Amino acid sequence: MSGYIPDEIIEEIRSRAEIREVVSEFVTLQKRGKYYTGLCPFHGEKKPSFTVNVERQIFHCFGCGEGGNVFKFLMKINNLSFPEAVRSLAAKVGVEIPVREFRGDRAEPGRREKLLKVNRLAADFFQGTLTMPESGKARAYLENRGMSPEAVRRFFIGYAPDGWHVLKNHLDRKNVAPGDGEEAGLLVRKDRDRFYDRFRDRIMFPVRDLNGNVVAFGGRILGPGEPKYLNSPETAVYTKGRVLYGLFDTKEEIRASDRAVLVEGYMDFLSLWQGGVRNVVASLGTALTRQQVQILRRFTKNVVLLFDPDQAGRHAAERSLKLFLEEGIHGWVVLLPEGLDPDAFIRKSGAESLNGLIAGAPTLTDYYIGTLMGPCSTVEEKLEQARQALPVIGTMSDAIQRDLFLRRISESIGVKEAVLEQEVRKWRARKPGEKEPSTAEPADGPPLDAVELSVLFFFMEHRSRLGGGEAWKLFPYFLDARVRAFGEAWVRAYDETGTDPETFLENEENGKIREKYYEIMIGENPFGEDVADRLLEDMTLKVRKRWYRFRHQEIQKDLLDAQKRGDADRCLRLLEEKNRMLLEERSR
Numbered sequence: 001m002s003g004y005i006p007d008e009i010i011e012e013i014r015s016r017a018e019i020r021e022v023v024s025e026f027v028t029l030q031k032r033g034k035y036y037t038g039l040c041p042f043h044g045e046k047k048p049s050f051t052v053n054v055e056r057q058i059f060h061c062f063g064c065g066e067g068g069n070v071f072k073f074l075m076k077i078n079n080l081s082f083p084e085a086v087r088s089l090a091a092k093v094g095v096e097i098p099v100r101e102f103r104g105d106r107a108e109p110g111r112r113e114k115l116l117k118v119n120r121l122a123a124d125f126f127q128g129t130l131t132m133p134e135s136g137k138a139r140a141y142l143e144n145r146g147m148s149p150e151a152v153r154r155f156f157i158g159y160a161p162d163g164w165h166v167l168k169n170h171l172d173r174k175n176v177a178p179g180d181g182e183e184a185g186l187l188v189r190k191d192r193d194r195f196y197d198r199f200r201d202r203i204m205f206p207v208r209d210l211n212g213n214v215v216a217f218g219g220r221i222l223g224p225g226e227p228k229y230l231n232s233p234e235t236a237v238y239t240k241g242r243v244l245y246g247l248f249d250t251k252e253e254i255r256a257s258d259r260a261v262l263v264e265g266y267m268d269f270l271s272l273w274q275g276g277v278r279n280v281v282a283s284l285g286t287a288l289t290r291q292q293v294q295i296l297r298r299f300t301k302n303v304v305l306l307f308d309p310d311q312a313g314r315h316a317a318e319r320s321l322k323l324f325l326e327e328g329i330h331g332w333v334v335l336l337p338e339g340l341d342p343d344a345f346i347r348k349s350g351a352e353s354l355n356g357l358i359a360g361a362p363t364l365t366d367y368y369i370g371t372l373m374g375p376c377s378t379v380e381e382k383l384e385q386a387r388q389a390l391p392v393i394g395t396m397s398d399a400i401q402r403d404l405f406l407r408r409i410s411e412s413i414g415v416k417e418a419v420l421e422q423e424v425r426k427w428r429a430r431k432p433g434e435k436e437p438s439t440a441e442p443a444d445g446p447p448l449d450a451v452e453l454s455v456l457f458f459f460m461e462h463r464s465r466l467g468g469g470e471a472w473k474l475f476p477y478f479l480d481a482r483v484r485a486f487g488e489a490w491v492r493a494y495d496e497t498g499t500d501p502e503t504f505l506e507n508e509e510n511g512k513i514r515e516k517y518y519e520i521m522i523g524e525n526p527f528g529e530d531v532a533d534r535l536l537e538d539m540t541l542k543v544r545k546r547w548y549r550f551r552h553q554e555i556q557k558d559l560l561d562a563q564k565r566g567d568a569d570r571c572l573r574l575l576e577e578k579n580r581m582l583l584e585e586r587s588r
């Protein structure tokens, strides 16, 4: 059994290791400019094509295409599994890996109990601290936010004092080993045997599982500082995206009313609850996960989304729509008046009006068609929107629902259903796992599209730019289905769990994409911050242009076909579409 190693520890090991030293034990490296090169240990060669980039701590061989980080190198050269490679390197760089056999619900019973006990002790401690004289600032904050003493008690809201060892000392007094505090995510190990409190000067919101156990904490900073909200790391009892805040307390109300109101944050949850909306639950983070939807579905299939009207909120609503459709959930959506989050809205207009909004909420499908598809006047806008709807329609598993949705979109934007249907078929054909013989490519087919790969790698490098949804806007224009599928999968994984590119690439079956990634990244960074804006603009233009060219060719082909068959109707429609495309392209 290899056992589970926490992400932070893996990161720590990686940051302490020096790839050049590790590689040097097996390969004689020579410095060449910014890089080190040597004879590849993975394939026979006479001229060195094996390259190490110390700045990025990665290697790549231009001869055989092997590449990755220091763990990958060790795995490959010593024939180790990933955990084995991590462990062997840990010993070398002097990082101790905590003993823990399994993760999540499969944690050893004794271990799991222990961590839950530590969390419970901490929750009690934070709660007690809140009543101390020196915590006036924290109490004032809660009072200002309109938090009633009842809510504070019911949800175990507490305060982590401003100090480095306050909780640590308390745990010492309770005979809790600091290693256990660390494993519970409450203490951070500074070096071998020094620890400090992870949460300092923060309002503490314990997160409980369906049995009422405290499995994690969210801490809101009181002063200016960053981050505003700090959450527990993943532990043996807590996996991100698998817990819904407040569900333990509200599940009976949700079941009884057969409806849940879903919000994003702790404060939104608490103000709705206080305002009398008792079937509320919070996703904690903008991206609702499939696991969360599946948990919620055990209590109701009717979910009202309550999101901020900003861009992120809209994006979240769109994502949720897809999840709901796939998981068979009926959704409604309440968009609050511009600028107000649920908490602010209740304080301004009262719970009554919020209840009114919830009762009259449009269905998610209506919302999608009416708002996300937006009011549009020109044909180009309509087509662009139809195109954006394709991934949504394409993922719908229920054929009846799909037809209904198609019809509604067709009515709404005035594009013929048949045209949409055809587009959907094409879109689906491009998806992996839904191979249609005409479009399916063998795994080792033609070379990957270099431009689209660059766009993808650009976003991998500039992950902070993903928030605006730029990548999702571009993916539909990708012509290489393999690159698109991979890109979509990665962005989704990144949104949900923050998976970094290297880790994601390691698990990706498409070795060609991994190879290209390291081939590009091993050299001078092609995506430097100084050129990023211009680069993205150029690549965006190029990708779109090529898509239009491709579509023109397709239409041309169809047109010839229709002419041969003497199908005048079809010819006319195709010509119309061609014109529309020309207009649209020109308007960009």
Ligand SMILES: [Zn+2]
Pocket: 040, 041, 042, 043, 050, 061, 062, 063, 064, 065, 066
């Ligand atoms: Zn090689």
